[in-house]
Amino acid sequence: MKAHSSFFNDVYEVVRLIPQGRVTSYGAIAKYLGTAKSARMVGWAMNGSHAETKPVPAHRVVNSQGLLTGKAHFATPDRMQQLLEKEGITVQDESVTEYTKHFWDPTTELG
DNA sequence: AATGTGACATACC
DNA sequence: TGGTATGCCACAT
Numbered sequence: 001m002k003a004h005s006s007f008f009n010d011v012y013e014v015v016r017l018i019p020q021g022r023v024t025s026y027g028a029i030a031k032y033l034g035t036a037k038s039a040r041m042v043g044w045a046m047n048g049s050h051a052e053t054k055p056v057p058a059h060r061v062v063n064s065q066g067l068l069t070g071k072a073h074f075a076t077p078d079r080m081q082q083l084l085e086k087e088g089i090t091v092q093d094e095s096v097t098e099y100t101k102h103f104w105d106p107t108t109e110l111g
Numbered sequence: 112a113a114t115g116t117g118a119c120a121t122a123c124c
Numbered sequence: 125t126g127g128t129a130t131g132c133c134a135c136a137t
């Protein structure tokens with residue numbers, strides 16, 4: 001992972017801007033960065049987020065259905081849900097309840 | 112330079 | 125309502 005790859009870096013920065021108790025989707029982040037079709041890359045970026053010196057709240061990023069698809073990549077599979085619930089987000093059956101209500105759209109929120 | 116790949120998204124049976 | 129197929133793009137090898 002090079003510190004130069006701006007894409008990964010941008011992803012990390014956007015994720016860090018997600019407020020507590022809110023969630024967003026890989027696609028939304030990709031769209032905000034201008035590459036709407038590279039949602040998969042956002043997930044890939046999260047793959048390397050653990051190596052970042054600054055913390056990246058990857059648990060606040062779910063898929064378009066509000067499903068915690070990335071939970072398996074955390075320290076423990078339950079970590080993601082626990083972190084979310086800790087922030088006031090209810091997770092049921094591995095998906096965020098009232099997802100649209102907690103949804104935080106960088107395109108809208110950040111402009 | 113080419114090929115493989117993935118924590119997605121959407122369209123279509 | 126849910127699985128399958130396909131597009132997609134940046135990164136690793």
